[in-house]
Amino acid sequence: MVALRRPLQTDLPSVVAWYRDPEIARLTRYQTRQMTQAEIERFFQVRMLAPDALAYSIVELPSKRFIGFTTFSALDGDNGSVMFHITIGEQDAWGRGLGTEATQLMLHHAFDRLGLHRVGLSVFSYNTRAIRAYEKAGFRIEGRLREAIQRQGSYFDEVQMGILADEWVAAQYGTAATDGDADRSFVDEVVASR
Numbered sequence: 722m723v724a725l726r727r728p729l730q731t732d733l734p735s736v737v738a739w740y741r742d743p744e745i746a747r748l749t750r751y752q753t754r755q756m757t758q759a760e761i762e763r764f765f766q767v768r769m770l771a772p773d774a775l776a777y778s779i780v781e782l783p784s785k786r787f788i789g790f791t792t793f794s795a796l797d798g799d800n801g802s803v804m805f806h807i808t809i810g811e812q813d814a815w816g817r818g819l820g821t822e823a824t825q826l827m828l829h830h831a832f833d834r835l836g837l838h839r840v841g842l843s844v845f846s847y848n849t850r851a852i853r854a855y856e857k858a859g860f861r862i863e864g865r866l867r868e869a870i871q872r873q874g875s876y877f878d879e880v881q882m883g884i885l886a887d888e889w890v891a892a893q894y895g896t897a898a899t900d901g902d903a904d905r906s907f908v909d910e911v912v913a914s915r
């Protein structure tokens with residue numbers, strides 16, 4: 722089980738380590754060059770710590786271990802849409818359902834709290850674990866940018882996925898109550914210690 726909390730300055734060393742992990746870079750980065758420390762710190766300050774950043778740290782429960790982060794970008798108020806991103810950096814946390822859970826918490830946030838109409842994402846075609854997790858959370862494949870990603874001389878598609886508000890509501894119908902998920906959107910005592 723996971724919860725989302727506001728990012729803390731003390732999260733930075735983990736984020737630096739994750740971005741230096743070649744496997745995470747392969748799965749998440751458009752560029753093949755490794756990010757510098759300065760670039761990671763700037764990303765962390767601007768995209769995670771800034772007051773207007775729609776970014777959350779993912780903690781595993783009950784330990785509250787910091788295992789990854791998730792963000793929204795390109796918030797478009799006119800059209801009620803946003804782009805979703807997630808990185809679980811601790812590889813021992815992969816494949817245990819935690820990413821699907823965190824994605825669902827973010828969708829709950831987007832649709833039930835922010836009142837958005839659409840959440841979109843892009844994922845590399847070879848990232849089958851991510852695509853499966855997104856499908857389990859309710860995303861559908863909408864299209865592909867053919868051979869948009871080059872890795873070691875081979876080209877791969879960039880897959881575009883999306884979920885609409887009514888699809889989210891339909892997916893919730895008959896499943897476990899979302900009230901508990903709402904409680905886990907933020908771990909109050911962790912936020913308070915900021």
Ligand SMILES: CC(C)(COP(=O)(O)OP(=O)(O)OC[C@H]1O[C@@H](n2cnc3c(N)ncnc32)[C@H](O)[C@@H]1OP(=O)(O)O)[C@@H](O)C(=O)NCCC(=O)NCCS
Nearest residue numbers: 748808809815816817818819820821844849850851853854
């Ligand atoms: C993508 C990510 C968020 C998914 O979270 P997760 O907790 O690992 O995924 P889950 O356990 O919730 O779901 C994974 C699903 O894919 C399946 N899966 C796992 N490894 C797989 C693989 N190598 N190939 C295909 N499917 C795989 C699992 O069996 C599971 O499906 P199931 O429940 O039907 O059996 C996480 O792995 C991650 O952050 N990875 C590194 C960064 C990344 O890829 N970010 C996304 C960039 S778009």
